[in-house]
Amino acid sequence: MSFKDATLAEVDAAMNEAHVAFLSFKNFSGKKRASFLRAIADEIEGLGDELVKTAMAETALPEARIIGERGRTTGHCRMFADYIEEGSWVEARVDTAIPDRAPAPKPDIRKKSVALGPVVVFGAANFPLAYSTAGGDTASALAAGCPVIVKAHPAHAKTSELVAGAIMKAMSKTGMPAGVFQHLHGAGFEVGQALVKHPKTSAVGFTGSFVGGKALFDLANQRPTPIPVFAEMSSINPVILLPESLKKNFEKTATMMASSLVLGVGQFCTNPGLVLAVEGEGLEQFIKNFSAEISKALPAEMLHKGIAANYVKRLSETLAQKGVKLEVQSETESKIGDKNQGRPTVASVQASVFLNNPSLAEEVFGPFSLIIRCANMGELNKVVNHLHGQLTSSIIAEEEEISKHTNLLNILIEKAGRLIINGVPTGVEVCPSQNHGGPFPSTTDSRFTAVGTDAIKRFARPVSFQNFPDSLLPEELKNANTLGIWRTVNGELTRKGI
Amino acid sequence: MSFKDATLAEVDAAMNEAHVAFLSFKNFSGKKRASFLRAIADEIEGLGDELVKTAMAETALPEARIIGERGRTTGHCRMFADYIEEGSWVEARVDTAIPDRAPAPKPDIRKKSVALGPVVVFGAANFPLAYSTAGGDTASALAAGCPVIVKAHPAHAKTSELVAGAIMKAMSKTGMPAGVFQHLHGAGFEVGQALVKHPKTSAVGFTGSFVGGKALFDLANQRPTPIPVFAEMSSINPVILLPESLKKNFEKTATMMASSLVLGVGQFCTNPGLVLAVEGEGLEQFIKNFSAEISKALPAEMLHKGIAANYVKRLSETLAQKGVKLEVQSETESKIGDKNQGRPTVASVQASVFLNNPSLAEEVFGPFSLIIRCANMGELNKVVNHLHGQLTSSIIAEEEEISKHTNLLNILIEKAGRLIINGVPTGVEVCPSQNHGGPFPSTTDSRFTAVGTDAIKRFARPVSFQNFPDSLLPEELKNANTLGIWRTVNGELTRKGI
Numbered sequence: 001m002s003f004k005d006a007t008l009a010e011v012d013a014a015m016n017e018a019h020v021a022f023l024s025f026k027n028f029s030g031k032k033r034a035s036f037l038r039a040i041a042d043e044i045e046g047l048g049d050e051l052v053k054t055a056m057a058e059t060a061l062p063e064a065r066i067i068g069e070r071g072r073t074t075g076h077c078r079m080f081a082d083y084i085e086e087g088s089w090v091e092a093r094v095d096t097a098i099p100d101r102a103p104a105p106k107p108d109i110r111k112k113s114v115a116l117g118p119v120v121v122f123g124a125a126n127f128p129l130a131y132s133t134a135g136g137d138t139a140s141a142l143a144a145g146c147p148v149i150v151k152a153h154p155a156h157a158k159t160s161e162l163v164a165g166a167i168m169k170a171m172s173k174t175g176m177p178a179g180v181f182q183h184l185h186g187a188g189f190e191v192g193q194a195l196v197k198h199p200k201t202s203a204v205g206f207t208g209s210f211v212g213g214k215a216l217f218d219l220a221n222q223r224p225t226p227i228p229v230f231a232e233m234s235s236i237n238p239v240i241l242l243p244e245s246l247k248k249n250f251e252k253t254a255t256m257m258a259s260s261l262v263l264g265v266g267q268f269c270t271n272p273g274l275v276l277a278v279e280g281e282g283l284e285q286f287i288k289n290f291s292a293e294i295s296k297a298l299p300a301e302m303l304h305k306g307i308a309a310n311y312v313k314r315l316s317e318t319l320a321q322k323g324v325k326l327e328v329q330s331e332t333e334s335k336i337g338d339k340n341q342g343r344p345t346v347a348s349v350q351a352s353v354f355l356n357n358p359s360l361a362e363e364v365f366g367p368f369s370l371i372i373r374c375a376n377m378g379e380l381n382k383v384v385n386h387l388h389g390q391l392t393s394s395i396i397a398e399e400e401e402i403s404k405h406t407n408l409l410n411i412l413i414e415k416a417g418r419l420i421i422n423g424v425p426t427g428v429e430v431c432p433s434q435n436h437g438g439p440f441p442s443t444t445d446s447r448f449t450a451v452g453t454d455a456i457k458r459f460a461r462p463v464s465f466q467n468f469p470d471s472l473l474p475e476e477l478k479n480a481n482t483l484g485i486w487r488t489v490n491g492e493l494t495r496k497g498i
Numbered sequence: 499m500s501f502k503d504a505t506l507a508e509v510d511a512a513m514n515e516a517h518v519a520f521l522s523f524k525n526f527s528g529k530k531r532a533s534f535l536r537a538i539a540d541e542i543e544g545l546g547d548e549l550v551k552t553a554m555a556e557t558a559l560p561e562a563r564i565i566g567e568r569g570r571t572t573g574h575c576r577m578f579a580d581y582i583e584e585g586s587w588v589e590a591r592v593d594t595a596i597p598d599r600a601p602a603p604k605p606d607i608r609k610k611s612v613a614l615g616p617v618v619v620f621g622a623a624n625f626p627l628a629y630s631t632a633g634g635d636t637a638s639a640l641a642a643g644c645p646v647i648v649k650a651h652p653a654h655a656k657t658s659e660l661v662a663g664a665i666m667k668a669m670s671k672t673g674m675p676a677g678v679f680q681h682l683h684g685a686g687f688e689v690g691q692a693l694v695k696h697p698k699t700s701a702v703g704f705t706g707s708f709v710g711g712k713a714l715f716d717l718a719n720q721r722p723t724p725i726p727v728f729a730e731m732s733s734i735n736p737v738i739l740l741p742e743s744l745k746k747n748f749e750k751t752a753t754m755m756a757s758s759l760v761l762g763v764g765q766f767c768t769n770p771g772l773v774l775a776v777e778g779e780g781l782e783q784f785i786k787n788f789s790a791e792i793s794k795a796l797p798a799e800m801l802h803k804g805i806a807a808n809y810v811k812r813l814s815e816t817l818a819q820k821g822v823k824l825e826v827q828s829e830t831e832s833k834i835g836d837k838n839q840g841r842p843t844v845a846s847v848q849a850s851v852f853l854n855n856p857s858l859a860e861e862v863f864g865p866f867s868l869i870i871r872c873a874n875m876g877e878l879n880k881v882v883n884h885l886h887g888q889l890t891s892s893i894i895a896e897e898e899e900i901s902k903h904t905n906l907l908n909i910l911i912e913k914a915g916r917l918i919i920n921g922v923p924t925g926v927e928v929c930p931s932q933n934h935g936g937p938f939p940s941t942t943d944s945r946f947t948a949v950g951t952d953a954i955k956r957f958a959r960p961v962s963f964q965n966f967p968d969s970l971l972p973e974e975l976k977n978a979n980t981l982g983i984w985r986t987v988n989g990e991l992t993r994k995g996i
Contacts, residue, residue: 093931403969448960469919
């Protein structure tokens with residue numbers, strides 16, 4: 001089964017329908033939108049094995065991973081349901097009037113977040129469920145009150161179609177207006193470009209390559225009315241191995257790093273693509289153990305032909321760079337079959353070479369890690385200063401050892417959205433404290449996260465209501481505060497009514 | 499006295515110095531940064547009459563206005579001082595570990611907002627104090643922990659220099675590193691462009707014309723590393739006069755509208771440039787009374803020659819449009835003198851003409867209002883649908899009357915950042931509930947405000963800390979919560995420690 005690309009007329013109709021839906025959907029109570037999100041989770045679960053099998057067939061990802069991803073997807077739908085049902089996310093601020101203030105009376109002003117408008121979401125190749133049709137972008141946009149138009153990823157269009165069907169059922173079961181969720185196919189660029197350029201589109205969510213994300217970002221900024229694009233793009237997630245810890249813990253560090261590197265055939269935005277360490281006995285022991293682990297790792301099928309071909313190309317380009325030494329590649333023989341295989345690979349390079357070759361700081365999407373051999377901590381700091389923006393950065397070290405290098409930590413914060421101590425970057429917990437974002441080029445706006453409850457902020461904007469009679473105020477801003485949400489009233493955070 | 503434009507080498511040196519300062523300034527406690535902001539307010543007050551006289555001479559604004567603006571400037575410095583000293587603005591989120599969770603342990607993750615980096619602020623022509631050197635952009639950026647580089651507005655460069663001197667004194671008195679605040683002159687575009695393009699610049703704050711703001715926005719997005727630009731640009735602030743109220747209250751509505759229109763010679767971003775009403779006896783009576791008020795209003799000197807010349811040009815272009823009827827212009831004779839005079843002017847046009855002439859929806863910066871004569875409420879709704887994004891929109895109406903037009907309110911929310919009932923758009927209260935922002939082209943990002951405590955959000959980004967020992971966490975995220983700030987701990991908002 002293959003799907004027909006949407007025509008430009010269909011794109012136009014979808015966006016206009018989304019806008020009509022927006023004008024009512026945005027005003028639904030948190031409770032009503034929550035029931036929709038919970039129904040989406042239920043309907044996705046209702047798809048049962050068919051969804052798992054379809055996703056496995058389209059992505060070559062193993063069953064456990066797909067089941068895990070399904071759990072994450074239904075989990076974030078329910079998380080956002082709880083979040084908007086509680087309702088404090090609108091950041092209500094109330095400043096009551098002081099009519100007799102001199103020299104001028106103080107008006108009554110109240111503020112809350114409202115939905116931005118129809119949001120276009122691009123399905124991600126590497127997350128057929130959790131960052132695609134009912135993924136984090138979709139769930140957070142719907143939670144905010146924004147209709148969503150998903151452009152299915154062509155590599156898992158059937159999976160996308162199944163999930164879209166589940167969402168449509170949830171819509172009808174919970175009385176959502178037509179147009180709140182729509183699903184379009186488009187194998188080439190035309191559909192996506194038309195969606196981003198459409199005047200009724202208010203924002204864009206994207207997870208994918210730097211080239212793809214940057215192109216959409218540029219397109220959105222060149223519109224007569226620019227719109228925000230949250231694109232999560234490219235990150236090599238540096239892992240810094242401090243020398244004292246490495247000397248002691250090279251063995252367990254190697255095991256931990258190897259399992260992070262090969263997880264999901266390295267097809268994670270948080271894959272540890274860069275390892276920074278100071279030369280010495282510890283590093284050699286680490287490389288020896290790391291290599292042993294990687295050499296045992298089996299190559300595995302990547303998501304699709306394009307991704308596998310790109311991995312082979314980028315890998316061979318990188319290994320061909322002057323000064324890059326191949327440390328290890330997994331055995332070529334594989335029990336899984338050789339179709340679209342991604343071979344786990346580790347190379348190393350002197351820091352001085354890395355600093356002078358910008359191409360080595362670019363992402364190789366797949367199970368590849370480049371070890372940067374630094375002469376000393378001074379050179380390691382230089383490499384850190386040289387890095388682009390990242391989603392994550394990790395430090396493997398003893399607590400005392402880091403205390404001696406607070407300068408390093410101070411710079412690292414400028415480079416990444418999430419810092420990890422003694423852990424690997426893979427594994428993105430979905431929770432309020434999560435920041436899955438970071439300085440450019442890891443995302444297009446470091447001020448937002450794509451994962452966790454705060455992801456809703458990408459799709460909302462504040463509106464102030466001045467001198468409104470209580471009857472005309474949105475529920476969250478009325479005196480009584482019947483929702484019992486947290487509000488900042490005359491500067492004090494409270495759940496009390498006025 | 500005139501000031502030398504900064505050279506490109508000086509721009510480069512300033513940005514590099516700002517970046518060095520950033521690496522320590524961002525880590526100062528809220529209390530320490532608050533002392534700096536309070537010292538700025540004190541030092542500005544310490545400038546006394548000299549500042550008032552200089553600003554009056556450079557801007558032609560009257561003494562009471564300058565004194566009021568100074569109060570607003572010192573007021574927002576102290577407001578941000580209180581806000582960051584309290585400290586909850588960092589939106590701390592703590593999710594503690596669950597090591598025995600199945601299938602995978604839950605890590606400890608904690609998140610807070612951190613400063614974005616050096617911020618370039620462009621002084622605004624129309625607010626020599628409150629939106630210039632120590633204006634809202636500067637105060638909120640410093641509050642967030644970002645060094646600020648101000649590009650002085652050439653029309654009030656001496657005022658800017660005086661305020662910069664006060665900030666420098668405050669820096670030295672409170673032990674701030676050199677480079678936390680810097681002040682550059684530049685009469686042409688070169689200095690501003692070089693500042694926006696500099697690799698060490700992290701964000702831009704701008705208040706001014708659409709052409710200027712959009713050019714900086716485009717420049718920032720075309721950088722190898724795009725950066726956020728918050729530009730507050732162009733707004734005509736529609737005021738909707740509903741018919742029932744107009745019939746009863748035409749007289750007091752006319753008085754209120756006239757004083758809003760001529761305030762500050764109409765040189766406010768919130769000036770009521772558009773009036774929407776349904777044709778009929780009420781509207782005719784309103785126009786009669788409004789005209790009588792405007793005709794009595796004296797023309798007054800505008801901020802500078804360029805603004806006055808532009809007003810004359812845009813006004814005559816608008817009045818020359820087909821179907822535009824001049825209703826009233828203030829008397830030409832003036833006791834203030836005729837240099838750079840802005841004549842308060844009101845015109846009207848049929849809605850059908852307005853809908854077909856996009857140039858009529860563009861801002862005429864100065865004391866000008868265009869009344870849109872609508873045949874009925876249906877046509878008035880059509881005009882509202884047709885509007886660009888605005889900072890504000892006002893409705894003058896009885897409470898009951900608005901209840902009959904909730905559709906209008908529903909659309910209006912999509913068009914503006916602040917809605918006002920029975921009030922005028924001028925007068926922007928500085929408080930937590932204020933949203934001074936709005937959909938494009940009123941600003942470049944409707945998700946942020948330029949006024950009020952939330953303005954700090956433009957210059958901060960979240961960072962997550964995973965698996966950090968307590969000793970290495972930022973103060974706001976340590977278990978003890980010695981600052982006593984509000985934090986979301988495992989989903990619950992609390993000020994308790996862990």
